[in-house]
Amino acid sequence: MITLCAFFTELHQRPLSLSAVKGYRSALNTVFRAAGQVHLLEDYRLSNLFRAFGVDRPVTKTLFPGWDLPLVLRSLLEVPYEPLGGSSVKDLTKKTVFLLALASGRRRGELAALSTGPLHLRFARDYSTVTFLPSVHFRSKTQKPLQPSASWVIPALTPLVGLEPDRLLCPVRALRCYLQRTLTSPLRRPESQLFLPTSANVLRTSPAMVSRWIQQVVMRAYLLEPQASDSDNARITAHEVRALAASWTASNSVPLEEVLQAASWQHATTFTSHYLRDMCHQREGLYALGPLVIGQHVVSK
Numbered sequence: 001m002i003t004l005c006a007f008f009t010e011l012h013q014r015p016l017s018l019s020a021v022k023g024y025r026s027a028l029n030t031v032f033r034a035a036g037q038v039h040l041l042e043d044y045r046l047s048n049l050f051r052a053f054g055v056d057r058p059v060t061k062t063l064f065p066g067w068d069l070p071l072v073l074r075s076l077l078e079v080p081y082e083p084l085g086g087s088s089v090k091d092l093t094k095k096t097v098f099l100l101a102l103a104s105g106r107r108r109g110e111l112a113a114l115s116t117g118p119l120h121l122r123f124a125r126d127y128s129t130v131t132f133l134p135s136v137h138f139r140s141k142t143q144k145p146l147q148p149s150a151s152w153v154i155p156a157l158t159p160l161v162g163l164e165p166d167r168l169l170c171p172v173r174a175l176r177c178y179l180q181r182t183l184t185s186p187l188r189r190p191e192s193q194l195f196l197p198t199s200a201n202v203l204r205t206s207p208a209m210v211s212r213w214i215q216q217v218v219m220r221a222y223l224l225e226p227q228a229s230d231s232d233n234a235r236i237t238a239h240e241v242r243a244l245a246a247s248w249t250a251s252n253s254v255p256l257e258e259v260l261q262a263a264s265w266q267h268a269t270t271f272t273s274h275y276l277r278d279m280c281h282q283r284e285g286l287y288a289l290g291p292l293v294i295g296q297h298v299v300s301k
Contacts, residue, residue, distance in 0.1 A: 004028070004040070005049055012053050019274065021053065023141070030145065065277045066240040067218055069248075070285030072098070073292070075221035077168050084177045090198045096178040097195060097210060098217045098241075099171040103154045103293040104132075105245035105263040108210040108238060113138040114194035116179070121194065123176075130154050130172050142266055152262070155298050157291055171293050214238035243275040248286065249295035251279050262296040 011021045029040040040046055081087055081095045101111060115121065115135050122131045133151040134140070143149065156172035167173050182188055187196045187203065195205045202209075218236045242263055250259045256268060265271055279286075286292065291300035 001038070001043065001045060005045065008046070008049060008053075012056070015057065018050070018053050018057065018059055022050065025050070034145065061273070062243075063278050065244055065247075065279065065282060067222070067236050068282065068285075069102075069244050070282055070289060071225055072218050072221040073169055073286075073289055075224060076217070082168055084174065089181055092174070092178055092181055093195060093198055094213045094217050096171070096174040097213045099169065099174050099293075100154070101210075101214055101238075101241045102245050103171040103296065104152060105242055105249075105295040106152070107141060107207075107242065107264075108214075109207040110134060110138070110140055110264075112193070112195065112205050112207045112210045115191055116188070116194050117191040123172075126158075127172060127176065128156050128158060130156070130175060140264055142264055150264075152296060154296060155293055157293060157298065166290055169289065169292060211238035214241060243277050244279075245295040246271055246275050247277040247279050249297050249299060250276070251283075252297075252299045254295065254297055254299075258297070259295060 008021055008025065011024060012018075025040055025046065032038055032040055076082070076095050076098065080091045084092060084095075087095070097111065101108070104111070113134055114132055117135075120133045120135060124130070131151050131153045134149040136149065138149070139145075140149070154171055157167050157170040158172070182196055185196055187193075193205050195210070197203065197205050197209060215236055215238050218238075222236070246259050246263050249262070250256065250271075256271075260266070260268060260271060263271070263275075286299075287301050291298050293299075
């Protein structure tokens, strides 16, 4: 136990956030429990240590979005992302990843682990939805050892809006175009990763690459908007997509159970304590964009 306390203290001093250190504790607890050893979440010494971490570096709750979602989505309607047929593969990749991250509300690791295998990626016959099932080799952050992976479905905007200009933010449209454009890539195999790396000499897409693509989309939108706030620009993180997706769906009367399921959260306190954002200031801008696929739901007025 002394070794564990020293390990967690070192993580705290790096410094990692309290939630990140708790993530390490949860991961190790799974291993210890499987071996029939001590329950780390119930050990009073570790509880006291983590309480001290909280006192040393109090967690401040984020109430407002880290960046302007309507601003970013408007940028995806313009060059270099549109028209999709004229965009580069790199820009098409970034747009598709961003729209899918927003539409799913899933973590970057889950997006990086997506596969093109027939059991893992299925379009409806009329392309009104696309269903994803993670690979059996991938375990999500909150997935228990013997718990099977659950599929998740992303709806398209096609059944709601018929004109092409109204579907520029449709994740299913972007994904279909992305698959067509990367069909001849030497990295594209029957069971390859869905998202291929855009850098030379890189064979696999990592979660860090997914984060970088999302960040680059957001940062480009701010660079092209002279009135954008510098304070917002300084808070750009890719992980904020999950918070915005869940918060926007929750504020549009989507049941809390469905919000938690879409983001694969087991407890409501995870959402309310760490991810819930006040979307009032962005409401008008989001509604002006028309129907949007966010958090595995189509949200409109």
